[in-house]
Amino acid sequence: MQTTAINTSSGTELDTLDLSAAPPLALDDSRLLPMTLTLQRLASLMLDEDDYDEEFLRPSRAAYDFAFRVIAEAHGALPRDVPRATPAPMGDGGIFVEWRRGSRLVRLIVPPDPAHAYLYAEEWDHVAERALVSPDELTQRLKWLLQQ
DSSP: OOEEOOBOTTSOBOOOEEOTTSOOOOTTOTTHHHHHHHHHHHHHHHHOGGGOOSSSBOOOHHHHHHHHHHHHHHHTTSOTTOOOOEEEEOSBSOEEEEEEETTEEEEEEEOSSGGGOEEEEEETTEEEEESOOOHHHHHHHHHHHHTO
């Protein structure tokens, strides 16, 4: 198991992160940059101390771990041209992650309790939601995104 500790700007250390869910990537793999940027952006949500207070909460550790695992596993099965995602805190302890291409978008919504996570896919007026989130389901939705 590969782990790493993340230190905040105040010098406090967050819990050790388990990176074993990330798929192995070759150095010449063109998926590396979008996936790396997506996961770095996701990790930065946990580090930005100044963005959170009693009214706008930092993402929960459970939401972060779930989003990281699902995204890392899904990216390993995706074609090379998957766009990088834009993760954002929802303010209630949840995480919102969005991928866009043309008129299509896919959103991963992870509440503070990831048992209630869902995927949202949209093309113009057609909307589809899935209550069960898994790396395979995210992979299918992102492949759909690329079919435009």
